[in-house]
Amino acid sequence: MWNTIGLGVVGLVVIWISNWIRRWRNPKCNGVLPPGSMGFPLIGETLPLIIPSYSLDLHPFIKTRLQRYGPIFRTSIAGRPVVVSADPGLNSFLFQQEGKLVELWYLDTFSKIFVQEGESRTNAAGVIHKYARSMFLNHFGAERLKEKLLPEIEQVVNKTLSEWSTRASVEVKHAASVLVIDFSAKQIISYDVEKSSESLSETYTGIVQGFMSFPLNIPGTAYNQCLKGQKKILAMLRDMIKERRASPETNRGDFLDQICKDMNKEKFLSEDFIVQLIFGGLFATFESVSAIMALAFELLSEHPSVLKEMMAEHEAILKNREDPNSSLTWDEYKSMTFTLQVILLLLLLLLLLPGLLRRALKDIPAKGFTIPAGWTIMLVTSSLQLNPNTFENPLEFNPWRWKELDSRVVSKNFLPFGGGTRQCAGAEYSRVFMATFFHVLLTKYRWTKIKGGKIFRNPVLGFGKGIHINFSEK
Structure with missing residues (x-):
């Protein structure tokens, strides 16, 4: 009898599991789902997405599925159903429907790192997004760069490269991360690396290593360390806000000062909102600019003709000055035509x-x-810029290509600083920082690549064991 009961229970469990797997693979939809596969229950197709690809091309996870299913397909990542769209018409439409048909969204890892529990994920739309954008433009936009930040960036780059030249080898991705986040944090929260007990660059490095990992919050996992780093920085920011509000007469003139003053006027400026805004702003500058710098050293070392033309452009700037030792001016920055084309190409890749x-x-x-309502949508705008039908030989490091391309084609198919209503307010800041770095580097230093790890995507860009450079003064 017990054997019969046992077999019955096993049979019921098998039926339940089979039915559960069937429902997983065939989600409900009031219409026709895009083609694709939901992968394994719970983990979906997460594992193929995080397998490293040693190419600058689109990650194979996306590229092979676009070839197999077309520009719109379904999948499951980290346990969530996802529709991936590389269709330019649909993507453009969805960008314009923010707050109507779609809202800003993160996978679970992103959500727990960038969004407070219970906070609305549409909190960056409308008035709030306009305020946040205005704040960042006031402190990092073109006028601020022209009037104040450009000479400060040049000064910190001079100091940094001088220090790098005393070392036998510099791993440039990490070193550039330290440079960028320390300077950005100084403008935002008056951060002083020499006086602070917290190293923002080290903490953010740990966050980056875990933020695309599977959201398994178990001690020892990359995701767990990522969350610990987030909590540490958020706690530091909360303490800063309390200190600033307790002493409003102290004026540092930074981003945090201004936003604390505005808390008395704007109801949406809660403490939670401010710490998330600052946390996200620091993250954006930390990872993007340092990754571009590391990629630049790798590609410039392989393309001496590009490096030669860049050097000629910056040497010409010095020759046209009355005083070769004077500081970089805004007009000189704007005259760096070829350098800015190189930066644009680095952004494309x-x-x-x-x-x-x-x-x-x-x-x-x-x-x-x-x-279906509730599904995540991944808008793969990058598929256009790496499409050979859009840009000829897209993986070729050829900055001269921009001279031959129609500006309308470029603006329609290349969105290096976001898309739709979310063009990055720090776009000009990033360009100025990189151009200034190249100016100081190419006019005052020699550099040699000692060794470099393979560049890969998993699916974010990585640099293996790092790109190691030796610097020396000219």
């Missing part, structure tokens, strides 16, 4: 993230398919 994420607020018709 960088693809720091595989796509921009949104969530469907309601069922969305999409090219004959339906995106």
